[in-house]
Amino acid sequence: xxxMKERQGKKIQKIKLYEEVAKKVDCLRPxxxxxxxxxxxxxxxxKGGKYFCEMDDEEVAAPTIPYLDLSPLExxxxxxxxxxxxxxxxxxxDKDVDVGLFELGRIFENTLKKYLSLAKxxxxxxxxxxxxxxxxxxxxxIERNKKDIPVKFKPxxxxxxxxxxxxxxxxxxxxxxxxxxxxxxxxFIVEMYIDYIVKFSVQLTSA
Numbered sequence: 001x002x003x004m005k006e007r008q009g010k011k012i013q014k015i016k017l018y019e020e021v022a023k024k025v026d027c028l029r030p031x032x033x034x035x036x037x038x039x040x041x042x043x044x045x046x047k048g049g050k051y052f053c054e055m056d057d058e059e060v061a062a063p064t065i066p067y068l069d070l071s072p073l074e075x076x077x078x079x080x081x082x083x084x085x086x087x088x089x090x091x092x093x094d095k096d097v098d099v100g101l102f103e104l105g106r107i108f109e110n111t112l113k114k115y116l117s118l119a120k121x122x123x124x125x126x127x128x129x130x131x132x133x134x135x136x137x138x139x140x141x142i143e144r145n146k147k148d149i150p151v152k153f154k155p156x157x158x159x160x161x162x163x164x165x166x167x168x169x170x171x172x173x174x175x176x177x178x179x180x181x182x183x184x185x186x187x188f189i190v191e192m193y194i195d196y197i198v199k200f201s202v203q204l205t206s207a
Contacts, residue, residue: 012054034160068190073198105165109138119145135165152199160189161192
């Protein structure tokens with residue numbers, strides 16, 4: 001996060017951090033807190049009855065991506081999806097990390113669209129034309145039909161992926177410093193992208 005980079009080595013109240021993030025990204029508070037709780041390299045602590053966040057300098061400045069688990073790809077029989085994911089992850093460097101995340105977001109969106117189209121064609125789910133128009137409506141459709149969907153998912157995970165996809169598609173081009181920060185943080189969101197792309201791709205190939 002650029003906000004944390006600017007406050008390198010300094011604490012910020014959690015609610016203030018949310019307010020700063022909300023100015024830049026359309027993000028609900030519960031979603032932000034869920035995302036923050038899973039980011040192990042941001043320290044959170046309580047002091048004087050208030051909650052604070054702090055990031056170490058050494059955690060922010062990582063020029064290369066930390067370990068990335070690509071083992072879920074072994075369970076995906078969709079060769080095209082696997083190839084596209086690998087091409088996207090090859091861009092996860094200090095120059096093109098935002099491009100790599102954008103491509104993963106596009107793969108994720110296209111996979112959901114293919115899944116819902118097939119489910120509608122086979123009359124397995126209740127899917128309308130409007131459900132297919134945007135990523136947010138596709139995710140709403142999946143949550144609405146969760147009882148009939150064999151994929152196990154967490155709603156806040158899908159929301160996080162949607163928000164990251166929108167940020168990459170519509171946000172400003174990050175600076176060099178911001179790319180380094182994104183790179184240090186991206187394994188969590190990348191592995192989540194891969195997990196859900198594979199889960200829904202498996203449903204396409206097993207139909």
